[in-house]
Amino acid sequence: MAGLAELYLEFLTTDRGGRRSPISLSANAIAPYRPRLRVIDGDQTMLGVEFVDGPDKPVNPGMKTHATVRFLYEPEICYDALSVGARFELLEGSRPVAIGEVTRR
DSSP, X not given: OOOXXXXXXXXXXXXXXXXXXXXXXXXXXXXXXOOEEEETTTTOOEEEEEEEXXXXXXXXXXXXXXXXXXXXXXXXXXXXXXXXXOEEEEEETTEEEEEEEEEEO
């Protein structure tokens, strides 16, 4: 079974390069949100995740929230860099749209 992590996220405002529209992070989203995380001050490896729990309402650019992700490619890919306290960028393609911190594993 793939690992899970709880995250604190700060979505960038649109004028800072963030998303232009809200995103659903809840378990009931029509389509799962599958961005990548890149640990700040890490080795720049992009780690694929899927959001499995989050706020019931969509998250707008500029908002802060908590959510839970599942590690998509574990055990083939090592997710040890996402330890508690690790800071990361959330990327859509190569574009950072949020920054965050791992709060629990």
